[in-house]
Amino acid sequence: MSFPSAIVAWEALKNQRDSGRYPVLEAKQAKLEAKALTLKQEAANSENAYTVRVLCDEYLAGHVCRHRAPKGSAEITRMFNTMLGDMADLPPTAITRAMAFDLIQKYAAISPVQAGKLRCELGAAWDYAMDAGRLPEAAVNWWRLIFHHRVLTTGFSRSALAIRFSRLLD
Secondary structure, three states, X not given: OOHHHHHHHHHHHHHHHHOOOOHHHHHHHHHHHHHHHHHHHHHHHHHHHOOHHHHHHHHHHHHHHHHOOHHHHHHHHHHHHHHOHHHHHOOHHHOOHHHHHHHHHHHHHXXXXXXXXXXXXXXXXXXXXXXXXXOOOOOOOHHHHOOOOOOOOOOXXXXXXXXXXXXXXX
């Protein structure tokens, strides 16, 4: 910068200061805002990295493998691997009540007992993530709210069972 242009720039800054603006403080404020924006973007990226699959894996490692028999933990692992589908790649906070309902409804038509177990285990996984602080306090555990006592099996009714036993006794 030449000497005459430096004088012009200095006079412009002096006029700004005299009018009540502080260019140095404004520059520092702009730097702080840029840093805050960068931190916010990093937090958003790390939140996107926390998917339903990661949530379920943490639940499997932190609770299921420690407190259940190997056969039971293998079954829950298989259930999560085969039944979650595309939902596994979504962030847990993006799961809506309708998405949860559709997933359980899809398996309730085929195997109601398995659908009930999936709903129960996903509810426990969400609770585990909330307790660990991996989900925000405002997150909703839809798995505990949908199909509560409504995934019905197609098994025997009590009257059909009574008829069978009465035939055996005759």
